[in-house]
Amino acid sequence: MITPTASEIPGAAGELARWQDDRLPLQLHPGDLGWYSLRGLDATAHSLRFWLKDRALAAIGLLDGPDLLRIAVNPKLRDDQALAEQMAADLNSVARRIFTTGTVSVEARGARRLGLLLTESGWQEGESWTTLRRSLADPVPATSLRIDAIDASGARQWLAVHASAFRSAEADERQLDQLEESWLRMTGNPLYAQGQCLLGFDAHGQPAAVAAVWSAGPGAPGLLEPIGVHAQHRGRGYGTAISLAAAAALRSMGASSAMVGTTSANTAAIAAYVSAGFAADAPVADFTLVRSAS
Known part of the structure; x- marks a missing residue:
């Protein structure tokens, strides 16, 4: 080792x-x-x-x-x-x-x-963890969200939604400065050549959901990591919508399937992925x- x-x-x-x-x-x-x-x-x-x-x-x-x-x-x-x-x-x-x-x-x-x-x-x-996967052999249906693949100009919006989704709190400007520094560090290294960050907007143009997708090359399964919905936008189907958008992005990158893992106890996330056409594997501990x- x-x-x-x-x-x-x-x-x-x-x-x-x-x-x-x-x-x-x-x-x-x-x-x-x-x-x-x-x-x-x-x-x-x-x-x-x-x-x-x-x-x-x-x-x-x-x-x-x-x-x-x-x-x-x-x-x-x-x-x-x-x-x-x-x-x-x-x-x-x-x-x-x-x-x-x-x-x-x-x-x-x-x-x-x-x-x-x-x-x-x-x-x-x-x-216990559950893997969910969606074949990308066929086109992925369009979603209700406007989806942007973001660059540095959209990083703070993406990070604000991510912070709300995973930290259960709004990030202040100082925290966003730190998060943006980390995001630029990630997107500036060679590993991000196979990655893409997506930002979903609701009908009023408000940032509502985020995803990062990662290719393993043409013909191989791609990964959704992470997927999140802003706390103020939950319960409106945006988890399903951003998951569909992520799958579509991976298909455009040549992936054979879209895969994601979540704790088996997170039944809401599993339901959102299933609604987006993902099939759940048997849980594995x-x-x-x-x-x-x-």
């Missing part, structure tokens, strides 16, 4: 894109790295863990906070025993210092052999372990 440098991230994201497949569970996506890069590429590199096999990248983990590692494994190596044993050993080792908290979680939907080893070593079922912090 190694921690990469910032210069290694674009190549790793390209490899991660090649691992995306409509026939497999949703695992860590290059869009997840893109969204995380709000913090900058150096911080993103610090939170990444790479596992190699025969000197080639075999698995990638993103430490999404101090207690959660989100993993993708090369699909050809899902059942590789040696790789799974090495990853399990690293995840179980306090000395490797992947985690800094007592209760830790691993998201490893596509890592079949690793999941078995974690269960055998005492990891339990944690939070993270792996969770309670141990002494070190």
Whole structure:
């Protein structure tokens, strides 16, 4: 297990894109790295863990906070025993210092052999997540919202809606300054070449909903991350509308499908995605372990 440098991230994201497949569970996506890069590429590199096999990248983990590692494994190596044993050993080792908290979680939907080893070593079922996916073989219906793909001139409006959707509070000017700095950091790095931010406006021209979409290249599933509706505009179908707009944007980028994950307890979000033509996979739980912090 190694921690990469910032210069290694674009190549790793390209490899991660090649691992995306409509026939497999949703695992860590290059869009997840893109969204995380709000913090900058150096911080993103610090939170990444790479596992190699025969000197080639075999698995990638993103430490999404101090207690959660989100993993993708090369699909050809899902059942590789040696790789799974090495990853399990690293995840179980306090000395490797992947985690800094007592209760830790691993998201490893596509890592079949690793999941078995974690269960055998005492990891339990944690939070349940539901993946939803929409085929993009056919055109996506138009929505009730006016949709703009935004550049820097629209960033503050996009960020204000996002803050309302996810922070349950309006952002003040100082907070928007900080958020805009992070947004410009994200959109200015190479990972955003496969990303796009969308802003939806209601019939009165008010910003109502936001989405970011991330391509993994033509013929591969794209990711919706994040999707949100302004607190003052909830209950009007805008979650469904922005999800449809996001799917349409991914189709224009050549994606084979649009995929999104949410906690299984978030029934309102699941309902909005289903209304937008997404089909829900069976819920899958993270792996969770309670141990002494070190």
